[in-house]
Amino acid sequence: MKRCYLFFFLLVEFSTYSYSQEKIECDRPDQTETPSLVPAGCFQFESGFYYAHENKDEKGFVYPSNLLKYGIRDIAEIRVEIENTSSLVREEDGRHLVHGISPINFGMKLKICDERKTVPKISVILKMSLPILASEKLKEDYPTPQIRFTFQHTLSSKFSFSYNLGGLWDGQQQKLFGLYTITSGYSITEDVCCYLELYGFVAKKQDHRFDGGFCYTPRKNIMLDISAGVSIDRKQPAWFTGLGISFRLPN
Numbered sequence: 001m002k003r004c005y006l007f008f009f010l011l012v013e014f015s016t017y018s019y020s021q022e023k024i025e026c027d028r029p030d031q032t033e034t035p036s037l038v039p040a041g042c043f044q045f046e047s048g049f050y051y052a053h054e055n056k057d058e059k060g061f062v063y064p065s066n067l068l069k070y071g072i073r074d075i076a077e078i079r080v081e082i083e084n085t086s087s088l089v090r091e092e093d094g095r096h097l098v099h100g101i102s103p104i105n106f107g108m109k110l111k112i113c114d115e116r117k118t119v120p121k122i123s124v125i126l127k128m129s130l131p132i133l134a135s136e137k138l139k140e141d142y143p144t145p146q147i148r149f150t151f152q153h154t155l156s157s158k159f160s161f162s163y164n165l166g167g168l169w170d171g172q173q174q175k176l177f178g179l180y181t182i183t184s185g186y187s188i189t190e191d192v193c194c195y196l197e198l199y200g201f202v203a204k205k206q207d208h209r210f211d212g213g214f215c216y217t218p219r220k221n222i223m224l225d226i227s228a229g230v231s232i233d234r235k236q237p238a239w240f241t242g243l244g245i246s247f248r249l250p251n
Contacts, residue, residue: 022039022220023217023220024044024217024220024221024222024223024246024247024248026044026046026215026223026225026246027046027067028046028048028067028225028244028246029048029213029215029225029226029227029242029243029244030181030183030195030197030199030211030213030227031164031181031197031199031209031211032150032162032163032164032181032182032183032197032199033109033125033148033150033164033181034150034152034162035111035112035120035121035122035123035150035151035152035162036121036123036152037071037074037075037076037077037109037111037123038069038070038071038077038248039071039074039248040071040072040073040074041071042070042071042248042249042250043068043069043070043248043249044068044069044070044071044246044247044248044249045066045067045068045069045246045247045248045249046066046067046068046069046244046246047064047065047066047067047244047245047246048062048064048065048225048242048243048244048245049062049063049064049065049242049243049244050062050063050065050240050241050242051240051241051242052238052239052240053238053239053240054238055238056090057089057090057091058087058088058089058090059087059088060085060086060087060088061085061086061087061088062083062084062085062242063084063085063086064083064084064244065081065082065083065084065244066081066082066083067079067080067081068080068081068082069109074111075110075111076108076109076110076111077108077109078107078108079105079106079107079108079109079125079127080104080105080106081104081105081107081127082101082104082105083101083102084100084101084102085099085100085101085102085138086098086099087099098137098138099135099137100134100135100136100137100138101133101134101135101138102129102134102135102138103129103130103131103133103134103138103139103140103144103171104129104130104133104134105127105128105129106127106128106129106130107125107126107127107128107146108125108126108127109123109124109125109126109150110123110124110125110126111123112124115152115153115154120151120152120153121151121152121153122149122150122151122152123149123150124147124148124149124150125146125147125148125149125150125166126145126146126147127145127146128143128144128145128146129143129144129171130143131143131171140171140172141171141172142169142171142172142174143169143171144168144169144170144171145168145169146166146167146168146169147166147167147168148164148165148166148179149164149165149166150162150164151163151164151165157187158186158187159184159185159186159187160184160185161183161184161185162181162182162183162185163180163181163182163183164179164180164181164199165178165179165180166178166179167179175203175204176203177201177202177203178201178202178203179199179200179201179202180199180200180202181197181198181199182197182198182199183195183196183197183198184196184197191216191217191218192214192215192216193214193215194212194213194214194215195212195213195215196210196211196212197210197211197212197229198210199211206233207231207233208231208232208233209229209230209231209232210229210230210232211227211228211229211230211240212227212228212229213225213226213227213228214226214227221247221248221249221250222245222246222247222248223245223246223247224243224244224245225243225244225245225246226241226242226243226244227241227242227243228240228241228242229241
Protein backbone atom coordinates (compact mmCIF):
# COMPACT_ATOMS: atom_id res chain seq x y z
CA MET A 1 0.00 0.00 0.00
CA LYS A 2 2.88 2.38 0.74
CA ARG A 3 4.13 1.96 -2.82
CA CYS A 4 0.65 2.79 -4.19
CA TYR A 5 0.48 5.96 -2.10
CA LEU A 6 3.97 6.96 -3.24
CA PHE A 7 3.04 6.40 -6.91
CA PHE A 8 -0.06 8.60 -6.74
CA PHE A 9 1.79 11.25 -4.74
CA LEU A 10 4.47 11.47 -7.44
CA LEU A 11 1.79 11.53 -10.14
CA VAL A 12 0.07 14.51 -8.54
CA GLU A 13 3.40 16.28 -8.11
CA PHE A 14 4.28 15.79 -11.79
CA SER A 15 0.85 17.07 -12.81
CA THR A 16 1.57 20.44 -11.22
CA TYR A 17 4.41 20.93 -13.71
CA SER A 18 2.33 20.77 -16.88
CA TYR A 19 4.82 22.46 -19.16
CA SER A 20 2.64 23.51 -22.09
CA GLN A 21 -0.92 24.13 -23.15
CA GLU A 22 -1.03 20.87 -25.14
CA LYS A 23 -3.47 18.37 -23.70
CA ILE A 24 -2.30 14.76 -23.53
CA GLU A 25 -3.35 12.54 -26.46
CA CYS A 26 -3.22 8.78 -26.01
CA ASP A 27 -3.51 5.59 -28.03
CA ARG A 28 -5.85 4.13 -25.45
CA PRO A 29 -8.51 3.16 -24.48
CA ASP A 30 -9.90 2.50 -27.96
CA GLN A 31 -8.22 0.33 -30.61
CA THR A 32 -7.79 3.33 -32.93
CA GLU A 33 -4.27 4.69 -32.55
CA THR A 34 -3.98 8.48 -32.69
CA PRO A 35 -1.78 10.08 -35.39
CA SER A 36 -0.56 12.58 -32.77
CA LEU A 37 2.98 12.19 -31.43
CA VAL A 38 4.41 12.70 -27.97
CA PRO A 39 6.09 16.14 -27.90
CA ALA A 40 9.83 16.03 -28.53
CA GLY A 41 11.88 15.23 -25.44
CA CYS A 42 8.86 14.06 -23.43
CA PHE A 43 8.04 10.68 -21.96
CA GLN A 44 4.48 9.30 -21.92
CA PHE A 45 3.23 6.27 -19.99
CA GLU A 46 -0.12 4.62 -20.82
CA SER A 47 -1.34 1.75 -18.66
CA GLY A 48 -4.57 -0.24 -18.56
CA PHE A 49 -6.25 -3.26 -17.00
CA TYR A 50 -8.58 -5.49 -19.01
CA TYR A 51 -10.95 -8.39 -18.49
CA ALA A 52 -12.22 -10.41 -21.47
CA HIS A 53 -14.98 -13.02 -21.28
CA GLU A 54 -14.59 -15.07 -24.47
CA ASN A 55 -17.12 -17.75 -23.46
CA LYS A 56 -18.10 -19.80 -20.40
CA ASP A 57 -14.90 -21.85 -20.70
CA GLU A 58 -12.37 -19.13 -21.46
CA LYS A 59 -11.52 -15.87 -19.69
CA GLY A 60 -8.59 -13.51 -20.07
CA PHE A 61 -6.96 -10.84 -17.92
CA VAL A 62 -4.38 -8.17 -18.73
CA TYR A 63 -2.88 -6.51 -15.65
CA PRO A 64 -1.45 -4.31 -16.80
CA SER A 65 -0.94 -3.42 -20.45
CA ASN A 66 1.80 -0.78 -20.64
CA LEU A 67 2.79 1.46 -23.53
CA LEU A 68 5.89 3.63 -23.06
CA LYS A 69 6.54 6.42 -25.59
CA TYR A 70 9.25 9.03 -26.08
CA GLY A 71 9.06 11.92 -28.57
CA ILE A 72 11.87 12.72 -31.03
CA ARG A 73 12.09 16.07 -32.89
CA ASP A 74 8.31 16.37 -33.41
CA ILE A 75 8.42 13.89 -36.29
CA ALA A 76 8.64 10.54 -34.50
CA GLU A 77 8.21 8.69 -31.24
CA ILE A 78 9.73 5.43 -30.09
CA ARG A 79 7.44 2.90 -28.44
CA VAL A 80 7.66 -0.17 -26.20
CA GLU A 81 4.62 -2.31 -25.35
CA ILE A 82 4.63 -4.74 -22.43
CA GLU A 83 1.64 -6.85 -21.35
CA ASN A 84 1.28 -9.06 -18.30
CA THR A 85 -1.53 -11.53 -19.07
CA SER A 86 -3.43 -14.47 -17.61
CA SER A 87 -5.77 -16.87 -19.42
CA LEU A 88 -8.11 -19.22 -17.59
CA VAL A 89 -9.34 -22.10 -19.77
CA ARG A 90 -11.70 -24.86 -18.67
CA GLU A 91 -11.09 -28.26 -20.31
CA GLU A 92 -12.21 -31.82 -19.67
CA ASP A 93 -9.41 -32.43 -17.16
CA GLY A 94 -10.10 -29.20 -15.25
CA ARG A 95 -9.13 -25.54 -15.33
CA HIS A 96 -5.75 -24.38 -16.63
CA LEU A 97 -4.17 -20.99 -15.89
CA VAL A 98 -1.52 -19.59 -18.23
CA HIS A 99 0.20 -16.54 -16.82
CA GLY A 100 3.14 -14.40 -17.89
CA ILE A 101 4.47 -11.62 -20.11
CA SER A 102 3.44 -11.63 -23.77
CA PRO A 103 6.13 -11.02 -26.44
CA ILE A 104 7.38 -7.44 -25.98
CA ASN A 105 6.70 -5.05 -28.87
CA PHE A 106 9.22 -2.45 -30.08
CA GLY A 107 8.37 0.18 -32.67
CA MET A 108 7.97 3.79 -33.69
CA LYS A 109 5.34 6.20 -34.97
CA LEU A 110 6.32 8.51 -37.83
CA LYS A 111 4.53 11.70 -38.82
CA ILE A 112 3.36 11.90 -42.44
CA CYS A 113 1.35 15.13 -42.55
CA ASP A 114 -0.73 17.54 -40.49
CA GLU A 115 -4.45 18.07 -41.00
CA ARG A 116 -5.47 20.71 -43.52
CA LYS A 117 -8.95 21.24 -44.99
CA THR A 118 -10.13 17.82 -46.26
CA VAL A 119 -6.73 16.13 -45.79
CA PRO A 120 -6.60 14.25 -42.46
CA LYS A 121 -3.76 14.17 -39.99
CA ILE A 122 -1.73 11.06 -40.89
CA SER A 123 0.98 8.99 -39.23
CA VAL A 124 2.28 5.45 -39.64
CA ILE A 125 3.17 2.98 -36.88
CA LEU A 126 5.80 0.29 -37.45
CA LYS A 127 6.39 -2.31 -34.76
CA MET A 128 7.47 -5.89 -34.14
CA SER A 129 7.28 -8.31 -31.23
CA LEU A 130 10.26 -10.50 -30.37
CA PRO A 131 9.39 -14.11 -29.43
CA ILE A 132 12.35 -14.56 -27.08
CA LEU A 133 11.28 -11.61 -24.91
CA ALA A 134 8.30 -13.36 -23.33
CA SER A 135 7.44 -15.82 -20.59
CA GLU A 136 8.13 -19.43 -21.53
CA LYS A 137 4.48 -20.44 -21.93
CA LEU A 138 3.67 -17.38 -24.03
CA LYS A 139 6.58 -17.44 -26.49
CA GLU A 140 5.64 -17.46 -30.17
CA ASP A 141 7.41 -19.25 -33.01
CA TYR A 142 8.02 -16.17 -35.16
CA PRO A 143 8.36 -12.38 -34.85
CA THR A 144 5.12 -10.49 -35.56
CA PRO A 145 5.72 -7.34 -37.66
CA GLN A 146 2.86 -4.86 -37.95
CA ILE A 147 2.20 -1.74 -40.00
CA ARG A 148 -0.67 0.62 -39.27
CA PHE A 149 -1.67 3.92 -40.93
CA THR A 150 -3.56 6.31 -38.66
CA PHE A 151 -5.92 9.06 -39.87
CA GLN A 152 -7.83 11.79 -38.02
CA HIS A 153 -10.38 14.43 -39.14
CA THR A 154 -11.50 17.29 -36.89
CA LEU A 155 -15.16 17.80 -37.83
CA SER A 156 -15.88 20.56 -35.30
CA SER A 157 -14.84 21.77 -31.84
CA LYS A 158 -16.84 18.84 -30.42
CA PHE A 159 -16.60 16.01 -32.96
CA SER A 160 -13.68 14.08 -34.42
CA PHE A 161 -13.50 11.11 -36.77
CA SER A 162 -10.54 8.71 -36.83
CA TYR A 163 -9.64 5.44 -38.52
CA ASN A 164 -6.73 3.02 -38.92
CA LEU A 165 -5.79 0.60 -41.69
CA GLY A 166 -3.00 -1.94 -41.55
CA GLY A 167 -1.83 -5.51 -41.32
CA LEU A 168 0.05 -7.87 -39.01
CA TRP A 169 1.58 -11.35 -39.06
CA ASP A 170 0.44 -14.15 -36.78
CA GLY A 171 3.26 -15.28 -34.50
CA GLN A 172 2.39 -18.97 -34.68
CA GLN A 173 1.37 -19.75 -38.27
CA GLN A 174 2.91 -16.78 -40.14
CA LYS A 175 -0.44 -15.77 -41.58
CA LEU A 176 -1.20 -12.18 -42.59
CA PHE A 177 -4.22 -10.43 -41.03
CA GLY A 178 -5.72 -7.16 -42.17
CA LEU A 179 -6.98 -4.77 -39.50
CA TYR A 180 -9.27 -1.75 -39.48
CA THR A 181 -10.70 0.64 -36.89
CA ILE A 182 -13.34 3.39 -37.18
CA THR A 183 -13.95 5.77 -34.27
CA SER A 184 -16.16 8.78 -33.66
CA GLY A 185 -15.26 10.99 -30.68
CA TYR A 186 -17.31 13.65 -28.91
CA SER A 187 -16.17 16.20 -26.31
CA ILE A 188 -18.85 16.44 -23.62
CA THR A 189 -16.91 19.12 -21.75
CA GLU A 190 -13.38 20.47 -21.97
CA ASP A 191 -12.16 17.64 -19.73
CA VAL A 192 -14.56 14.76 -20.54
CA CYS A 193 -15.00 13.01 -23.87
CA CYS A 194 -16.59 9.80 -25.11
CA TYR A 195 -16.25 7.60 -28.18
CA LEU A 196 -17.89 4.79 -30.15
CA GLU A 197 -15.80 2.42 -32.23
CA LEU A 198 -16.02 -0.42 -34.72
CA TYR A 199 -12.91 -2.49 -35.38
CA GLY A 200 -11.87 -5.89 -36.61
CA PHE A 201 -9.34 -8.32 -38.01
CA VAL A 202 -9.84 -9.58 -41.54
CA ALA A 203 -8.53 -12.96 -42.71
CA LYS A 204 -9.97 -16.37 -43.53
CA LYS A 205 -11.59 -16.24 -40.09
CA GLN A 206 -12.85 -12.75 -39.29
CA ASP A 207 -13.40 -11.01 -35.96
CA HIS A 208 -15.41 -7.79 -35.73
CA ARG A 209 -16.05 -5.89 -32.48
CA PHE A 210 -17.84 -2.82 -31.18
CA ASP A 211 -16.83 -0.78 -28.13
CA GLY A 212 -17.12 2.59 -26.44
CA GLY A 213 -15.88 4.49 -23.45
CA PHE A 214 -15.15 7.72 -21.59
CA CYS A 215 -11.94 9.69 -20.97
CA TYR A 216 -11.32 12.32 -18.30
CA THR A 217 -8.33 14.70 -18.17
CA PRO A 218 -8.13 16.25 -14.67
CA ARG A 219 -4.81 17.84 -15.74
CA LYS A 220 -3.41 18.56 -19.18
CA ASN A 221 -0.83 15.81 -18.75
CA ILE A 222 -3.03 13.14 -17.08
CA MET A 223 -5.87 11.06 -18.53
CA LEU A 224 -8.17 8.49 -16.91
CA ASP A 225 -10.33 6.16 -18.99
CA ILE A 226 -12.96 3.42 -18.84
CA SER A 227 -14.25 1.28 -21.71
CA ALA A 228 -16.27 -1.82 -22.63
CA GLY A 229 -17.23 -3.71 -25.78
CA VAL A 230 -18.63 -6.86 -27.39
CA SER A 231 -17.92 -9.14 -30.32
CA ILE A 232 -20.60 -8.73 -33.00
CA ASP A 233 -20.03 -11.82 -35.16
CA ARG A 234 -20.60 -14.66 -32.69
CA LYS A 235 -23.74 -16.53 -31.69
CA GLN A 236 -22.66 -16.04 -28.08
CA PRO A 237 -20.89 -12.65 -28.13
CA ALA A 238 -17.69 -12.22 -26.16
CA TRP A 239 -17.47 -9.09 -24.03
CA PHE A 240 -14.65 -7.15 -22.49
CA THR A 241 -14.07 -4.17 -20.21
CA GLY A 242 -11.13 -2.11 -19.02
CA LEU A 243 -9.87 0.99 -17.26
CA GLY A 244 -6.61 2.88 -17.38
CA ILE A 245 -4.43 5.83 -16.52
CA SER A 246 -1.94 7.76 -18.68
CA PHE A 247 0.44 10.59 -17.93
CA ARG A 248 3.11 12.62 -19.68
CA LEU A 249 6.26 13.91 -18.03
CA PRO A 250 7.72 17.32 -19.02
CA ASN A 251 11.29 17.91 -20.25
